[in-house]
Amino acid sequence: MTKRVTIADIAARAGLSKGAVSYALNGQPGVSESTRQRVLRMALEMGWHPNSAAKALSGARAGxxxxxxxxxxxxxxxxxxxxxxxxxxxxxxxxxxxxxxxxxxxxxxxxxxxxxxxxxxxxxxxxxxxxxxxxxxxxxxxxxxxxxxxxxxxxxxxxxxxxxxxDDAGVMVVVMEYLAALRHRRIARVAGVAGMLHTEVRTRAFEEVCARIGLDGTTVNTDYSPDQGAQVTRRLLSAATPPTAIVYDNDVMAVAGVSVAHEMGVDVPGELSIMAWDDSVLCEIVHPALTAVSRDIxxxxxxxxxxxxxxxxxxxxxxxxxxxxxxxxxxxxxxxxxxxx
Amino acid sequence: MTKRVTIADIAARAGLSKGAVSYALNGQPGVSESTRQRVLRMALEMGWHPNSAAKALSGARAGxxxxxxxxxxxxxxxxxxxxxxxxxxxxxxxxxxxxxxxxxxxxxxxxxxxxxxxxxxxxxxxxxxxxxxxxxxxxxxxxxxxxxxxxxxxxxxxxxxxxxxxDDAGVMVVVMEYLAALRHRRIARVAGVAGMLHTEVRTRAFEEVCARIGLDGTTVNTDYSPDQGAQVTRRLLSAATPPTAIVYDNDVMAVAGVSVAHEMGVDVPGELSIMAWDDSVLCEIVHPALTAVSRDIxxxxxxxxxxxxxxxxxxxxxxxxxxxxxxxxxxxxxxxxxxxx
DNA sequence: CGCGCCAACTGAACCGGATCAGTTTTCGGC
DNA sequence: GCCGAAAACTGATCCGGTTCAGTTGGCGCG
Missing domain, CATH: 3.40.50.2300 (Response regulator)
Known part of the structure; x- marks a missing residue:
């Protein structure tokens, strides 16, 4: 039972050569249909699985x-x-x-x-x-x-x-038009790591929409950590004219943002709207639940x-x-x- | 450049047999120290790495x-x-x-x-x-x-x-004595999946400590999901004499619990103390930050x-x-x- | 009837290492 | 300077698959 089954075992039992068994198991031509069925049945019975190393060594795939x-x-x-x-x-x-x-x-x-x-x-x-x-x-x-x-x-x-x-750029338009329709004029974006393509794509789209609709938009880059998310939020909310909406590049920072707002006595969503990029249970379990961009990951x-x-x-x-x-x-x-x- | 280097290549270049090269590369006896160094240097130069399939096929390890x-x-x-x-x-x-x-x-x-x-x-x-x-x-x-x-x-x-x-049982004692010292008498535990050993170990410890110190303890099992965490919390807080402290078996449910408390107008930690098993940034970013059991995972x-x-x-x-x-x-x-x- | 062809199958080589039984070289000791 | 043993190295085999060049047998067809 603790012995591993190889195609040689199957070949011996079927009275065939290794090659024939290999053809049978791989659906290759070169064996009759009845033989193929017999071999397949035996392989199943004997609990055969191809040795991945042998397969990788001879064939092309490592699997x-x-x-x-x-x-x-x-x-x-x-x-x-x-x-x-x-x-x-x-x-x-x-x-x-x-x-x-x-x-x-x-x-x-x-x-x-x-x-x-x-x-x-x-x-x-x-x-x-x-x-x-x-x-x-x-x-x-x-x-x-x-x-x-x-x-x-x-x-x-x-x-x-x-x-x-x-298409992050496309959603960014939807997001910003939604916020604009809610009458937000000063919108901040707590972005991810600068230099990452999706960060840059979103930033560019953000700036374009702001320019087009005439919004006052700011982007701040972070390392995605809730720590930085919280710090940036604190700084944003401490400004003379703080934003009325913040869009976060991930859910964790958005949750951290809600926390900071609480801590500073800023009402969400009354004084501050918060949005998360990427939806997850996290967004649903905080209070208030977070509006989010939901992607089919x-x-x-x-x-x-x-x-x-x-x-x-x-x-x-x-x-x-x-x-x-x-x-x-x-x-x-x-x-x-x-x-x- | 796109050709993979094998020990045969090294052997040819070093004027040795495959076997000798194999010995040299594996620190086996059978080659002189000078030869070994020469082979090792060549292998490094030529960018050799052992083919994992070949290694797994001959030797014992799959790696x-x-x-x-x-x-x-x-x-x-x-x-x-x-x-x-x-x-x-x-x-x-x-x-x-x-x-x-x-x-x-x-x-x-x-x-x-x-x-x-x-x-x-x-x-x-x-x-x-x-x-x-x-x-x-x-x-x-x-x-x-x-x-x-x-x-x-x-x-x-x-x-x-x-x-x-x-040692979950040991920490459970620490946790419960801490809560008892804070004068909590009715403590609920929102546990994980019933049947999982760590769940059962904690439950048993929980019940033993309750019995020993004379606390009123309840355990409710969940599937670890924030959904169930929230539901159970709602039920617990709706009781005639709700618990004054809840211990959650993971951080996500604890966060959901805080949310439910908010939603029901229950003050944390004034009316309800909340604890999470397993610490993470999640516990730090919610408001109030969660007291947690921190394990070196x-x-x-x-x-x-x-x-x-x-x-x-x-x-x-x-x-x-x-x-x-x-x-x-x-x-x-x-x-x-x-x-x- | 015999030729040719194809389906069905065999045997051996191969992938790239590890390892072992031999063979050659080296070297110390007398 | 020669012997014997250990060190250094070679060649072959194995691991378990895939694949290819042959071999066999059966059958259709002229």
Missing amino acids: AFGLVLARSPATLGVEPFFMKLISGMESAMAATQTALLLQVVADHDVEIATYRRWWAERRVDGVFLIDLRCDDCRVPVLEELKLPAMVVGGPGHHGTLPGVWI DGYGRHLAERLLALLDGQAVTDYENPPPRLVVRGSTARPTAGTV | AFGLVLARSPATLGVEPFFMKLISGMESAMAATQTALLLQVVADHDVEIATYRRWWAERRVDGVFLIDLRCDDCRVPVLEELKLPAMVVGGPGHHGTLPGVWI DGYGRHLAERLLALLDGQAVTDYENPPPRLVVRGSTARPTAGTV
């Missing part, structure tokens, strides 16, 4: 995709985004018996070293590149290695690598994995834009009370 | 550990525990070039199937068993497969598999990985109890105001 996360464990842990993305990816990978290799590293240098090692070790068939930056130094490395990769983010700045993204992950699989099959994979996110309105946004405008 | 998470993506995403644990594990695994295979599944049946498949495919050298249950059906499977495993949790109910745990993960590595080296690995957690007191707990007791 695994890699994901490197270059963020602090603290940020990672509290942001639902990553786990949702991962489980989305896996739902697509499960069908093809592809595993996910996860590595949490400190910075991009270690991340690049990981890609090189994985490539040399033939450990993965492809990788997902996450947290795309403007002029990302990881892109040319993956191109040089010819390591199949799907970029989480875009459009642009991912060279020849295919990307999957969500599970689907995002699924598309990424499906396309990486297609890429390995030699199909031409083009960039893909996910369906646009929805604006989920909850209690944290409202028309500002007379005195505050 | 990977597996972790299966059988929880809903929603719960996983928002609980910082898992990501912290994972990055702790990896910090110990990085030194030995061991990768982490992550799989998110729906239930224990799929989880067990995953273990069997991994074992048959020789994909992993060992696994971490998480969310241990009383009389866990996964334990006998791993024992039968002789798949090296470290159990996250205990003590007890993990058969012959070594476990690493945190990173260290937890590190210990688990170190011990699994030791297990593979044939060392005798015994159970291990992590250092006791600390009680981090913040603004959400206080002596209840006169009227409420």
